[in-house]
Amino acid sequence: MGILAEAQVQPDTSLQVALGIGINFHISKFPEAIAHKAGSLFTETPTITRSELVAKIWSEFHRLSKRNFFEIYKSHSFVLGKTVEFxxxxxxxxxxxxxxxxxxxxxxxxxxxxxxxxxxxxxxxKNGRDGRPFLFFSFILLGV
Structure with a gap:
């Protein structure tokens, strides 16, 4: 999974942020060059479609945006408390x-x-599912 955020700050202090989320949905085998650090949401037959996953993420995003998004994001982080390498x-x-x-x-x-x-x-x-590490991209710009 990867998260990419790009921000553009204007001289008048306006802020524009574009967010992108990439999820390896159903990949059973990765190229050797990234196999040691890549993972997939489903390694066997998926139980939902890509469209259903996107719809669920979109629905949850809109539901959560009405509350304190940062605290919710932080409380659901799969990274905090884990061993990481960079x-x-x-x-x-x-x-x-x-x-x-x-x-x-x-x-x-x-x-x-x-x-x-x-x-x-x-x-x-380093504590990824199936013994494989997750890949996490953090280009987060909050509170600017």
Whole structure:
């Protein structure tokens, strides 16, 4: 799964945000180059159609947007509390995702005791379903 958000801030402080969600719906085998970090919602015959999934996501998004979206998003995060890996300046880091800042940045406590705050990029979630890591893209810009 991947989440991509692009924001454009105008000099008059207006903000435009475009969000995109990519879900590997039904892929039983990935190319070798990404097999170690990619996962699929269904690895066997799906129990719903792609259209049904999109309709359900759309329905839930509109229902949740009436409440505090950020707190709901944070409480349902599948990343927080999990072991993650990410690369920064060609160095591989491993730690625990512990929080999201009010602006949507991911807070990671590293194994060596340091804390990193990630604004964007790619992390691998090491406790993925079927023993495969999830791929998570965070380009979140909240509270701007």
């Amino acid at each position: 690369e920064e300046n060609k160095v591989l880091y491993k730690g625990t995702a512990v929080d999201l800042t009010p602006s949507g940045q991911l807070v990671v406590h590293l194994e060596d005791g340091q804390t990193k705050i990630l604004s964007s990029g790619e992390i691998s979630l």
